Amino acid sequence: QSALTQPASVSGSPGQSITISCTGTADDVGGYHYLSWYQHHPGTAPKLLIYDVNNRPSGVPDRFSGSKSGNTASLTISGLQAGDEADYYCNSYATGNTWVFGGGTKVTVL
Amino acid sequence: EVHLVESGGALVQPGRSLRLSCTTSGFTFEFHSMSWVRQAPGKGLEWLGFITAIGYGETAQYAASVRGRFTISRDDSKKAAYLQLNTLRADDTAVYYCARHDGMRFDYWGQGTVVTVSS
Numbered sequence: 341q342s343a344l345t346q347p348a349s350v351s352g353s354p355g356q357s358i359t360i361s362c363t364g365t366a367d368d369v370g371g372y373h374y375l376s377w378y379q380h381h382p383g384t385a386p387k388l389l390i391y392d393v394n395n396r397p398s399g400v401p402d403r404f405s406g407s408k409s410g411n412t413a414s415l416t417i418s419g420l421q422a423g424d425e426a427d428y429y430c431n432s433y434a435t436g437n438t439w440v441f442g443g444g445t446k447v448t449v450l
Numbered sequence: 451e452v453h454l455v456e457s458g459g460a461l462v463q464p465g466r467s468l469r470l471s472c473t474t475s476g477f478t479f480e481f482h483s484m485s486w487v488r489q490a491p492g493k494g495l496e497w498l499g500f501i502t503a504i505g506y507g508e509t510a511q512y513a514a515s516v517r518g519r520f521t522i523s524r525d526d527s528k529k530a531a532y533l534q535l536n537t538l539r540a541d542d543t544a545v546y547y548c549a550r551h552d553g554m555r556f557d558y559w560g561q562g563t564v565v566t567v568s569s
Contacts, residue, residue: 341513341514343494343496372554374553374554374555376554376555376556378495378556380495384561385454385547385558385559385560385561385562386487386495386547386549386556386559387559388555388556388557391553391554391555391557392553392554392555397557427494429494429495431495431497431555431556433554436511437511438497438511438512438513439485439497439500440497441487441494441495441496441497442494443494444494444495
C-alpha cells in the first residue's frame with residue numbers, strides 16, 4: 341500500500357486561505373468516503389480535523405473544510421492563523437481492510 | 451474524558467523484541483477498534499495495523515510493511531491494547547502511537563512512546 345500523495349509544504353499569510361491536496365487511487369481515496377484529515381504539532385498527539393471527507397468533529401472550527409473529487413481529496417484552511425502552523429496528514433480507508441496516510445504537508449504561516 | 455497512554459518504548463538492539471502497551475480510560479474500551487501508528491524521525495505517519503472490537507471478533511489486520519513481524523492484541527478487562535514488535539530493525543526507530551477508532555476514523559490518540567533500535 342503506497343502512501344497517499346500530498347505536497348511537502350504549503351504556506352500562506354494570516355487571514356488567507358490555503359488548500360492541501362491528497363491524491364490516491366481507486367483502491368483508497370477514490371473508492372471510499374472514509375477520508376480523514378489530522379493536524380499534528382510535533383511532540384503532541386495528532387488531532388482529528390475532518391472525517392468522512394467533509395465532516396468536522398465538535399470543537400473544530402469551520403475554518404477547516406474538506407472535499408473530494410475522484411482520487412483526490414482536499415483540505416482547505418480559511419482565515420489562516422498562526423496556530424494553524426503544523427503538519428497535516430490525510431488518511432483513507434483502503435482495500436483489504438487497511439488504512440493509509442498521506443506523506444504529510446507542513447503548513448507555514450508567513 | 452478519553453485518555454490513551456502508550457508505554458513500553460525503549461532503546462533496543464537490532465533483532466530483539468519489544469511489547470508496547472496502550473492503556474485507556476474514559477470510554478467503553480471493548481466497543482472500539484484500536485489502531486497503532488508510527489512516525490519515524492523526519493518522516494510522516496504510517497499506519498501499522500488495528501484490532502477490531504469485541505463485536506467484530508477482536509481480529510487484527512496489518513500493513514504489508516509489518517505483517518508477520520508485528521502483532522496487535524488487546525485485553526478488554528484491562529482496557530488496554532498491545533503491539534508486539536519482533537525482529538526489530540533500525541528502520542523501526544519511531545514514535546509509536548495508539549489511536550481509538552470511531553467508525554472509520556481515529557478520533558483520539560495517545561502522546562506516543564519512543565522506540566529506538568540501535569546497537
